[in-house]
Amino acid sequence: MSGVRVLVGTRKGAFILTSDEKREEWEVSEPHFAGWEMYHIKGSPVNPNRLYASQSSLWFGQMIQRSDDGGKTWEAVGNEFVYDGDPGTHQFYDGTQHPWEFKRVWHLEPSLTDADTVYAGVEDAAIFRSTDGGKTWGELPGLRAAKGHLWQPGAGGMCLHTIILDPVNPERIFVAISAAGAFRSDDSGETWKPINRGLKSEYIPEAEAEVGHCVHRISLHPTRPNTLFMQKHWDIMRSDDAGELWHEVSGNLPSDFGFPIAVHAHEPETVYVVPIKSDSEHFPPEGKLRVYRSRTGGNEWEALTNGLPQSDCYVNVLREAMAVDTLESCGIYFGTTGGQVYASSDSGDNWTAIVRDLPAVLSVEVQVLP
Numbered sequence: 001m002s003g004v005r006v007l008v009g010t011r012k013g014a015f016i017l018t019s020d021e022k023r024e025e026w027e028v029s030e031p032h033f034a035g036w037e038m039y040h041i042k043g044s045p046v047n048p049n050r051l052y053a054s055q056s057s058l059w060f061g062q063m064i065q066r067s068d069d070g071g072k073t074w075e076a077v078g079n080e081f082v083y084d085g086d087p088g089t090h091q092f093y094d095g096t097q098h099p100w101e102f103k104r105v106w107h108l109e110p111s112l113t114d115a116d117t118v119y120a121g122v123e124d125a126a127i128f129r130s131t132d133g134g135k136t137w138g139e140l141p142g143l144r145a146a147k148g149h150l151w152q153p154g155a156g157g158m159c160l161h162t163i164i165l166d167p168v169n170p171e172r173i174f175v176a177i178s179a180a181g182a183f184r185s186d187d188s189g190e191t192w193k194p195i196n197r198g199l200k201s202e203y204i205p206e207a208e209a210e211v212g213h214c215v216h217r218i219s220l221h222p223t224r225p226n227t228l229f230m231q232k233h234w235d236i237m238r239s240d241d242a243g244e245l246w247h248e249v250s251g252n253l254p255s256d257f258g259f260p261i262a263v264h265a266h267e268p269e270t271v272y273v274v275p276i277k278s279d280s281e282h283f284p285p286e287g288k289l290r291v292y293r294s295r296t297g298g299n300e301w302e303a304l305t306n307g308l309p310q311s312d313c314y315v316n317v318l319r320e321a322m323a324v325d326t327l328e329s330c331g332i333y334f335g336t337t338g339g340q341v342y343a344s345s346d347s348g349d350n351w352t353a354i355v356r357d358l359p360a361v362l363s364v365e366v367q368v369l370p
Helices: none
Strands: 003-010 013-020 037-043 051-057 061-067 075-077 081-083 090-092 100-102 104-110 118-123 126-130 159-165 173-178 181-185 215-221 224-232 236-239 257-263 271-276 291-294 302-304 322-324 332-335 341-344 352-355 361-369
Touching: 003 051, 003 332, 003 341, 013 037, 013 352, 037 104, 051 104, 061 104, 104 159, 126 159, 159 215, 173 215, 181 215, 215 257, 224 257, 257 322, 271 322, 332 361
Parallel strands: 037 361, 322 361
Antiparallel strands: 003 013, 003 037, 003 361, 037 051, 051 061, 061 075, 081 090, 090 100, 104 118, 118 126, 118 159, 159 173, 173 181, 215 224, 224 236, 257 271, 271 291, 291 302, 322 332, 332 341, 341 352
16 A cells, blocks of 8 residues: 655654655654755655655754665765855855855755665755765756856845756756746757747836746646746746746636646646745635645636634745645645645545644645555
């Protein structure tokens, strides 16, 4: 019987939630790395026991942790991540004479075919790759050559927070940067191009600029990797040509501002977002926590509320904090800044808080176990 493992990164440690395929009862681990910011944890799709985690502290710096037994034990890898004496600034030694200074590893993306290959997105924005299980890293500098001199930080900094590996074309990689935009490589990360045509951002000097847009998250369905969905800083967007051109699909949402966006595991036109009131008021409209689902690839949205608080709720759901499983009845999961992790085992129709009172949730990832 298969099971589910939910990997939760929080402000003060990591938690692993496990259940069988019914997803009715959950075991919650004690905190891993208690007191540390665990910004992102993700498992290898090749080896379900291989996990990678981004561990950070203002004073003690940035580390990458790796587990080879599903999170029971961990090993610090990637000694190139070191604290350089200035709180909040770390250095990434990538084999050059000039180490890259950055604040945090925002995202870890394991390879679809090799458990020892993993990508890291950092702040200030850059992408790195390791081919030895996280022990050593090298930057893919071609990304910063894609008009990197024009990138500017947004209110949350300038972070590379999304890495998507195309499951059909192994040489294609998508990334998203706040506040620079979306980019694509068609040659395994050697060269990159901005893919922001169709985006319009009134808050930047040139509303339709090639770079400079604040993209919060992008997502795709593995069977249709040319169709991308984007949660932007205002606007839900869609592209059907691998990012060459975008169009808005916000439709009847109560607000088109939010952070996460996810696609149903079996229905490529079913998309989920969590609207919040505005870029200055990071809580649900009317204090009602609602996930919105479109079964038509955008424009027509329905509120999913059963089991979610519908009064006096003022939490946020961050960009890394929503994920789906691949079981026959697709499960949807999200975590809040109030420390709840909600799950639906029926594609969003009904929700249950599978754990409460955690530290603020930064990321949620899901593994289906054999």
